[in-house]
Amino acid sequence: MKKSKQEIYKQQINWRKTNPDRVKESNKKYSKNHPEKIREKAEKYRKKHREQIKNYMKKWRSLNKIKKNKYSKEERYRTKIKVFTHYSGNPPKCLLCGFNDIRALVLDHVNNNGAEDRKKFKTPDCLLRYIKRSNYPKEFQILCANCNMIKEYIRRQKV
Ligand SMILES: [Zn+2]
Numbered sequence: 001m002k003k004s005k006q007e008i009y010k011q012q013i014n015w016r017k018t019n020p021d022r023v024k025e026s027n028k029k030y031s032k033n034h035p036e037k038i039r040e041k042a043e044k045y046r047k048k049h050r051e052q053i054k055n056y057m058k059k060w061r062s063l064n065k066i067k068k069n070k071y072s073k074e075e076r077y078r079t080k081i082k083v084f085t086h087y088s089g090n091p092p093k094c095l096l097c098g099f100n101d102i103r104a105l106v107l108d109h110v111n112n113n114g115a116e117d118r119k120k121f122k123t124p125d126c127l128l129r130y131i132k133r134s135n136y137p138k139e140f141q142i143l144c145a146n147c148n149m150i151k152e153y154i155r156r157q158k159v
Helices: 005-018 020-033 035-048 050-088 114-120 124-133 145-158
Strands: 105-109 140-144
Touching (some): 005 020
Antiparallel strands (some): 105 140
């Protein structure tokens, strides 16, 4: 019985589906032996779908930007929790008054050399990463914003 064109086509598709490795291999061989044809085809495709490609790239970039931003935001938060927990326990709290809302907790320099570090590290995140990297140096403590301000106030009065 002779197979119809459609049947043969269907069979070929099926074969490609069940033998992905062989398809890959033969594609590889073809592109190696006919580099100019592949280039031509790609060029043609690019010309024909210029707008689509442009839109796709734009979408991809913005999607991945969101993903990247979201990821680094989470990563930053995780680092903050880790560092704060290391210095003040779980959950992180102020060394002086015990206040424990992380939104108003700050990393305080025991020796008051925060200005130097702020110059050295462009953002607070850089400092947090540095602390983690250098295995939590002893010169830091966790204070709440109030206690931190009071400490600073007393220090300035002394000077
Ligand atoms: Zn406090």
